[in-house]
Amino acid sequence: MNNTFNTPACQGAEQRRMRGDIKLLTPGLLGMLFGLIMVLALALLVAGSRMLLAGIASYQTDAFLENWSAKAEEPSERAWQIAHEAARRAIDLYPTANGVYLERLGLIQQWKEFRRPYGAPQAMGSRQAAAQAFREAIAVRPNWPDNWTALAHAKLYLSEFDTEFHHVLAQAHVLAPWRIGVNRRLAEIGFITWPRLDVMERESILESARRTVAYSPVESKKLFAIATNTGMTDALCNSLPKALKTIRKICL
Structure with a gap:
């Protein structure tokens, strides 16, 4: 087995090597290094x-x-x-x-x-x-x-019910399973554009509505008001379980 000992001779050689490395840092190189540090600090x-x-x-x-x-x-x-x-x-x-x-x-x-x-x-x-x-x-x-959701709303304001509208509506629904603010807005957009939605899109909208109603009494009342204003109370109420309607005291 070979053992390496940190003898005084080895220490002296290491110190000489380090002094040699330091000598390589000429005034010009030190100036460049300082300048680089200053540029980085300024940036x-x-x-x-x-x-x-x-x-x-x-x-x-x-x-x-x-x-x-x-x-x-x-x-x-x-x-x-x-x-x-x-x-x-x-x-x-x-x-x-x-x-x-x-x-x-x-x-x-x-x-x-x-x-x-x-x-x-x-x-x-x-x-x-x-x-x-x-x-x-x-x-x-x-x-x-x-x-x-914001882009879907913008498309609604523009009355642009094209491929992009349907795509962003679906993306918002997938990405926000329990973000209640997003689900309420999706339900509102869906209620307004209901005749333009296909069967799967309508089910996604109703799922967002159920999530919103289940979240809290306050959100439930907000969504019921939206459904009333858009003529969608029947669609909303028919999609809700009886127990949830009883708890929230809506659609009774």
């Missing part, structure tokens, strides 16, 4: 600053969206412009594509002509821009069901 500082500013702009966008949702009315042109600029600024400042910021931009676009009916020619520009923002958000976060 990190710039990226961090951009992310901070993007976050501030996104917070401003969120504040507008919450305010408009609470009032349930179209914003003024001035308010919309400020919110839109903030949404664009958040996207432009962030170092990489951000699915959350893209989705918020789409929502801002939808609010511009919020009160106009589905398929209104005057609203096509902003609604097409909203749909495109949601497509870009999906490209960044393909497994996020909210983005798919």
